[in-house]
Amino acid sequence: MQITFLLLNILPACLGIELYPFGSQVGDEKVSKNDDGSSPDIPIVTQFPFFNHQHDRLIVNTNGVISFLRTVSTFTPDPFPLDDNRRLVAIFWADVDTRNGGTVWYRESTDQSILDRATNEVRAYFPQFFRFQATWVFIATWDDVAFYKCSPCVKRNSFQGILITNGQHSFTVFNYGKIEWTTGKASGGNASTGLGGTPAQVGFNAGDGEVFYVVNASRTPDIVNVNQMSNIGISGKFAFRIDAAEIGNGGCNTQGSLQISPRYGPMLGGQYLVISGPCINPDDVIQIQYFPMLTLFQCKRESNYSAVCITPIFNMTGDITVKVIISDNYGNIQHHTGLYQIVNPAVFKNPVKRHQPQNWFSGHQHIISWDPRVFELKDSEHVQIHLFAIKEQSYNQLVWEKTVLHENIPTILGTYTIGLQTDGYLAAIRVTAALETDINLSERGCWTDVFAVVPQRRKSQQFCQNWMRHEYRLSEVFSQNVPPCPCTLQQALMDTAQYQPDPDCNIITKNKDDDFNCLYRADAQHCVRLSMPGPDDNDNVCCYDIRGNLIDSRVKEGGSLQRYHYLGGVRNIPYVTNFYYDVLPFLHCCRYYGSSSDFGQHGQVIYSACQDFLQFRKVSSCFNYIPPRPAGANGDPHIKTLDGFGYNFNGLGEFHFIVSKNMLFESQIRFEQARHSNGGTVGASVCTSFVARVTNSSDKVEVILNSIRVADVLINGQIQDFSDVPWLMYDAGIRTNNE
Known part of the structure; x- marks a missing residue:
């Protein structure tokens, strides 16, 4: 494959190019x-x-x-x-x-x-x-x-x-x-x-x-x-x-093939985004649009090669089209488009950490810490600390409301004790760069996780009761509409087609520190959720105890059916809607507020808010669950098909691996001759690439062995970097895991 420059312009001669220091005076060796x-x-x-x-x-x-x-x-x-x-x-x-x-x-x-x-x-x-x-x-x-x-x-x-x-x-x-x-x-x-x-x-x-x-x-x-x-x-x-x-x-080009870095970022925005590819002149005006949003946001030119844009708060996740508009002084306008992936808050690794996160009470003091070197705080000597609380304007109409908690804090401190004052029930904290610019850039900063604010018991009771009033008016969340849970942890780990690890509680991806893992499922060691939203965007959360058994949520803190899937859905904010209407009700009805007792003449509990909660969010069950049959390949290679048949195969070249009967799904596998580290061949085959797609309706996913990075994941031919997240989601439910 030959690759050459499309055009190498002859530039004015510059014989004064600065070389790196060389010679005996800097310790060089010389060839005789x-x-x-x-x-x-x-x-x-x-x-x-x-x-x-x-x-x-x-x-x-x-x-x-x-x-x-x-x-x-x-x-x-x-x-x-x-x-x-x-x-x-x-x-x-x-x-x-x-x-x-x-x-x-x-x-x-x-x-x-x-x-x-x-x-x-x-x-x-x-x-x-x-x-x-x-x-x-x-x-x-x-x-x-x-x-x-x-x-x-x-x-x-x-x-x-x-x-x-x-x-x-x-x-x-x-x-x-x-x-x-x-x-x-x-x-x-x-x-x-x-x-x-x-x-x-x-x-x-x-x-x-x-x-x-x-x-x-x-x-x-x-x-x-x-x-x-x-x-x-x-x-x-x-x-x-x-x-x-x-x-x-390196460099830039007049054709302007757009590079967006990082390729993905947090749904809550504030990210330092570098735009490169097109050449940018000193007086150019740069704007960016994130579809389907209509707003144009200003960007700042950094050099001939790049500009910096700051992402806004989004109410969606997944791949979106980004348009960059570059205007010069002569009225010429360039349009460049690219892709950017908005990452669900459940899986994004947040640079700001809450200390002792189990019970963050409103009206109390709490400690946060951050890395002063993150690019979102670049060139900012001081930061502000902002609280973003979710406010419910009406049912399923959730908006972020910003409050300034503290100002003029030296960035280099990296830690601060905040006073948490809010009447909200769900919040996130942003450490925000305190910068003044000559153009109207969005605020940039880094976030904590989205967390439950623990109010006074009276406020928990109020939240729980208001939630129940709404639930009485809504359709029931039926267990018949979603697959049953795997009965054991081992089955749950194997059934990756129907279920994926719960980002907030699992032993696999480890995308959260130990004190955050299973924060809202106290008795669980691992939970799984439906890989994709069920009918009406429902979810089923299945949790397992330390023995690997499915938890009965009537007895311990485990899983339940969910009205909203954390991946989002029609008019639902990913993660936030599920947290507000499924997780918070459990916390307020069962953990913070819990049961009220009137012992009366018989000395018995006559009311339990948690029991009422489970009437609206049915306990997850494994009744009628059928585990999948495994298939795979390993070794020289040894292949086992979905019907349990095993055989050895030492082919060289590309072969179909799985093709569905209706021809809508196909996967292929590539075998090459194994080699020593010195390049010499070995008398064995090795699988070097696997590719799969749903015909005409999904992205093409390819995994290629790489001696440097173990393996590269390519989506439609483009290498994906998801080192900061446990997985990314693409079109038609395609999901790549980093486990």
């Missing part, structure tokens, strides 16, 4: 004077990702190449792609001969000043990696080098290749200073000028004979002008991402 030689095999202190492979050693070759696995002595650059495991970073592959002049230097570095410079370059040229922090840098410099059989040897080249990684992602920066020759004499070049013949090549080779990348001036006379070219708009400088299966360009 030679022709077509190389450094020794260089062990490195980290694993360096390149073309989806990890490497713990590399070689600096005199002829302008950094290689992995093997040396490069070829003086005339072979056209990419090359096979035989020749994994190459070709900064300027040509016939260098340092016996005629110049030196090749190299070193690896964890010096903080070098790491900071590398970090800043990656963040600048790849704005979607604005959180990237370099942990290791390798610097190779070809200083004033001559070519083979030069006469006189006055034409010289100086260039540099920088490898940068954080252990998971890797980048390279090519710096070009003086470039005066392209070809040695043995490659057909002129001995005096160093031009002609087969000129130098710049690019990357994966070593499989298929995947490669070249700058489109490679092996042409124009490559002598590489120090006037760029893919990031800076003469003599190139930047690439090189850890993935394909090489990624």
Whole structure:
């Protein structure tokens, strides 16, 4: 697969490009004077990702190449792609001969000043990696080098290749200073000028004979002008991402393929969102629209490569279309669209933590803490603490109401004791950046979880009784409309088609700290919920005790039927509506308010609010539950089908794995020959990819093995990063779990 730049503009010559420090004075090693030689095999202190492979050693070759696995002595650059495991970073592959002049230097570095410079370059040229922090840098410099059989040897080249990684992602920066020759004499070049013949090549080779990348001036006379070219708009400088299966360009482009980073964020908004892809001029006006919202929000230009937008509060979750509008002083308007996923509050990892969260009483003091380094608080020396409480305007008409609790708090403190004053029953706290800007940006900040406020007992009684009055007017939540619960925890863990772990109470995803897990199901160790909303958007919560048995909620705090699913539904706010009308009633009727007793002449309890609650929210039952039959594949591989039939299969290639009888669902699996770490083949097959979709009605989900990140999840061909959440939801109920 050949990938080249669509166009490399020739920029004004800039021979003053600042190279990274090099030479003996900074501790560099140098390659001995030679022709077509190389450094020794260089062990490195980290694993360096390149073309989806990890490497713990590399070689600096005199002829302008950094290689992995093997040396490069070829003086005339072979056209990419090359096979035989020749994994190459070709900064300027040509016939260098340092016996005629110049030196090749190299070193690896964890010096903080070098790491900071590398970090800043990656963040600048790849704005979607604005959180990237370099942990290791390798610097190779070809200083004033001559070519083979030069006469006189006055034409010289100086260039540099920088490898940068954080252990998971890797980048390279090519710096070009003086470039005066392209070809040695043995490659057909002129001995005096160093031009002609087969000129130098710049690019990357994966070593499989298929995947490669070249700058489109490679092996042409124009490559002598590489120090006037760029893919990031800076003469003599190139930047690439090189850890993935394909090489990624840095910078921006006039076509403006939109990058939104992070790709997902909290439903409650306030997120620091970096927009990149289109080139942005200093006087451009940038606006963003989040469909289906009609409001246009202002964004702030950060550089030629990026702008910063702040997300508003949403009342929905899932993928939405985002439109970015860029207007210049001449009335020209660009429209760019992309996708952004709004994440359910139940699964988003909140940067602000409530301490001792079990009982947050209104009117009491409580402690919160936050990470001052989060980007939502970037450049803000002080913060404000805002309380957002849910207010019920009418039944199922819920709105957030903001109150300023505290102001002018130093951000660096990272912790504060707040006075919780609210008459609301459901709330969240935002630590908000105290910034003044010259444009009307939305407020940015980071959140706690959405939590139940514990009021006085009289207020709990009032909430419980009001809820019951509403329930009498509504249709009953029928158990016949939802699947029965699995009878045991083991069955619940296996039945992932019907049920998924409850984000608020489970032993699998661990997306909550121990003191938050099962906060509202005190006797449970694990709960599951319906994977998708049932009829009328209902839910069924099944909870299991420490012995793995289904909890009877008439006896202990467990699960029940729910009127609203936490994933949301028609006119329902995801998580919030379920919390307000299903979870809070349990807390106020059963835990905070509980039972009222009139012992009378018989000394017996004659009223229990919790018993009445269970009349409206039936106890979850496993009556009539039928467990699913498992299927799968493992080992060399050993396959077990849904009918229980097992067999071995050592195929190579792509095969159908499961196809439904009505042909609406299909999945495929890819087997490749297993390989040693050195690239040699093994006499066995290994599953390297799995893909599935519901025909014409769902996103395509693919899982591909990755030696760097274990596996990559792709949705419609795009790699998904969900390292901060246990799962993401896509079209037609497609859900990817990070467990």
